[in-house]
Amino acid sequence: MKSSTSLTKKLTLIPLSLMIFTTVYGFNNIPRSFYKMGYAAIPWYIFSGITFFIPFALMVSEFGSAFKKEKGGIYSWMEKSIGPKFAFVGTFMWYFSYITWMVNVASGMWVPVSNAIFGKDTTQNWAFFGLKGPQVLGVLAIIWILVVTYTSTKGLDKIKKVTSLGGTSVLLLNVFLWIGAVAVFWGNHGNLKQPIMGLNSFIQTPNPKYTGDIIASLAFVVYALFAYGGIEAIGGLADETESPEKTFPKGILFSAIIISVGYSIGILLIGIFTNWETVMGIKEVNLGNASYIVMSNLGYSIGTAFGASENIAMSLGRGVARYVGLSMFLALSGAFFTLMYSPLKQIIEGTPSKLWPGKIGETKNGLPINAMWIQATIVCIIIGLVAFGGSSMATFFNILVSMTNVAMTLPYVFITLAFPYFKKKKEITKPFIIFKTQGSANFWTCIVVLTIGLANLFCIIQPAIEGDIQTTIWSIIGPIIFSLVAWLMYKSYEKKNKSNVFKN
Structure with missing residues (x-):
């Protein structure tokens, strides 16, 4: 029988760094970044690591350590630091990102379904009942949302194995990318398909949309x-770390270096x-299928690098x-079943119950079923509006990805401003302190907020400058509507509970 000390063993540097790595690192970010910027994406990852990832991670570790017994998560951080109204709007924005x-x-x-069946992305040619491209994907997406919501309200035990299997498969993709690329490098005698022309290759992107802009x-x-x-999500790890004052910042720095x-x-x-130019620069490539085209090309390149015939190389590409x-x-299926209820449950349980009108805040079998169906309705409406808005496939995916990136990063501004x-x-x-002075806390707050704020500003206005008004509108309209909804909900709550506003 194991002793109690072994059961409460603290995290050391390497396990802590690996936990942070697996939480943050995402495979899809690599091919999408290459598609948008080529090698020129690399300096921006390093810049963002220094001005955002490291200081923000240290901030949330202080928050997590101080509020480790609060079940409200980021709502508790902001509510205890600034106030409940600010906390609710910030948390509602975080929920909107999902x-x-x-x-x-x-x-x-x-797109992955098409690749799994046909060995390539054929979604641009999908059509039925007079619908084409984005419209077909929009209808399928709405059906998917309704099916997942219905299944989730009945229990989640059956999809746990799918989640585990999917996560393992994606992990193996990273391994295959590294081993496969090294094999192609060796097979092609050190020649690169995308040549490096000195420092200029890391400054100038091959993407004509970005060149000189x-x-x-x-x-x-x-x-x-x-x-x-x-x-x-790593905020609570500080208290689980051995000698946290020394080990945790080292873990943050070490993992930031590993991830970058x-x-x-x-x-x-x-x-x-x-x-x-020849693989990513063609019309058929977009942010939705870039990862699959890159990995298919890896399979093809392995074949050609070692003398396989064209047919065999093409078969390898389709197989990959x-x-x-x-x-x-x-x-994605596993993540969907989890995220269909998890963020919603967290925001409902972590905030004052009277904030939620009617039966929205009610839970059955531990799940906020009424809220889940309202959520499904909202998601389906947005999908329908975007899909039937009259855009090409490339524009359709640009809108979706831009919406997600802006919505996912804006809540970090609220958390940082509370610091x-x-x-x-x-x-x-505060059992765990990294920023020793108020001045250092203020300085790094400014750096992080400026980084996120300016990046989002440029991300929102850049499509409009190029004439793509749709992407700009969709990137900004969601955060505005949801922040307004959150503010109105809180104002209504204040009026009804004037004497009890600061209590759950």
Whole structure:
């Protein structure tokens, strides 16, 4: 029998760094970044790591340590630091980011289905009942949302194995990328498909949409910030770490270096077997299928590098595309069933119960079923509006990805702005302190907020400058509507509970 000390063993540097890595690192970010910027994406990942990932991660570790007994999560952090109204609007914005994620993924997950079945993306040619392209994906997405919501309200036990299998499959994709790219490099005697022309290759993007456009390049920072997303989940790890004052900041720095280097090397590896102009620069490629085209090209390149015939190389490419499609479909399916109820349950349980009108806040069998159906309705309406808005497939996916990136990163502004107030409050017990002075807390708050704010500003205005008004409107309309809804909900709550506003 194990002793009690072994059961409560604290995290050391390496396990802590690996936990942070697996929480943050996302495979899809690599091919999408190469598609948008080529090698020029690498400096932006390093920049974002320094100005966002490291300081923000240290902030949430202080929050998590101080409020480890609060079940409200980020709501408790902001409510105890600034106040309940600010906390509710910020938390509601955080929840909205998962709404846009559902819109994005429900529409885009048919690309992996196509790859799994056909070995390539054929969704641009899908048509039925007079519907084409984005409209077909929109209808399928709405059906998917309704099916997942219905299934989730009946219990989630059956999909746990799917989640686990999908996660393992995606992990193997990273391994295959590294090993496959090295094999192609060796087979091609060290020649790169996307040549490196000195320092210029890391400054100038091969993507003509970004060439010479500083606003477009700065807008890419949002993609890098999104790639570092999820770090708020590590807030509670400080108290589980051995000698946290020394080990935790080292773990943050170490994992930030690993993640930045991992993304950077991943982008470099894609350049070994992918020429941007001939593979990524064609009309059929978009943000929805970039990952599958890259990995299919890896399979093809392995074949050609070692003397396989054209037919065999093409078969290898389709085989890899099928594996990628199946892996991503399983992973996204598992994530969908979890995220269909998890963020909603957290925001309802973590905030004052009287904030939720009618029966929205009620739970059955531990699930907020009424709220889940309202959520499904909202997601389906947004999917329908975007899908039937009259855009091409490439524009359709640009809108979805931009919406998600902006929505996912804006809540970090709320959490960061609460940090200086948190530091000022002497009554809050802070067992773990990294920012020793109020001045350092204020300085890094400004750096993080400026990084997120300016990146989102450029991300929102850049499409409009290029004439793509749709993407700009959809990127900004969601956060505005949801923040307004949150503010109105809280005002109504204040009127009804004037004497009890600060109580759950």
